[in-house]
Amino acid sequence: MHRRRQETGRKQSRETVYAVTSPDGHQVTPADLVAGYVRGHWAVENSSHLARGRTFAEAAFTVHTGTAPRAMASLRNLAIGRLRLLGATNIAKTTRAIRDLPEHAAWIMGITDGPHPPGT
Numbered sequence: 001m002h003r004r005r006q007e008t009g010r011k012q013s014r015e016t017v018y019a020v021t022s023p024d025g026h027q028v029t030p031a032d033l034v035a036g037y038v039r040g041h042w043a044v045e046n047s048s049h050l051a052r053g054r055t056f057a058e059a060a061f062t063v064h065t066g067t068a069p070r071a072m073a074s075l076r077n078l079a080i081g082r083l084r085l086l087g088a089t090n091i092a093k094t095t096r097a098i099r100d101l102p103e104h105a106a107w108i109m110g111i112t113d114g115p116h117p118p119g120t
Helices: 030-055 068-085 091-100 104-108
Strands: 002-005 013-016
Touching: 030 068, 030 091, 068 091, 091 104
Parallel strands: none
Antiparallel strands: 002 013
16 A cells, blocks of 8 residues: 655655465555555454543543553553443443443453343
8 A cells, every 4th residue: 555645844754564365466456455444443443542532531631651541541452442342332431331330340350240231
């Protein structure tokens, strides 16, 4: 895939991106690969980053030293992934339900066999 970019008042930059794929050359066209790559990128952006940013207010996080930001992002990803595995479609609603009844957090992490928390 070839990319070109030019910022105002700057020289145009070019980049070539190579990818390893599982389909053979006769199974998919280059345009299909590029479209899939772009869709795949936005699928991740919309599912993970958007939930982290809105639900967990990631931009307001004030620790910026060492590995703390990466560790906290990993914990947020773990929480979102676990909730999705349990069938939660609205992460914000589910986290509010857990906030209101924190005993449900143990069930979500698989520590107890209690009832399903509301909102999942």
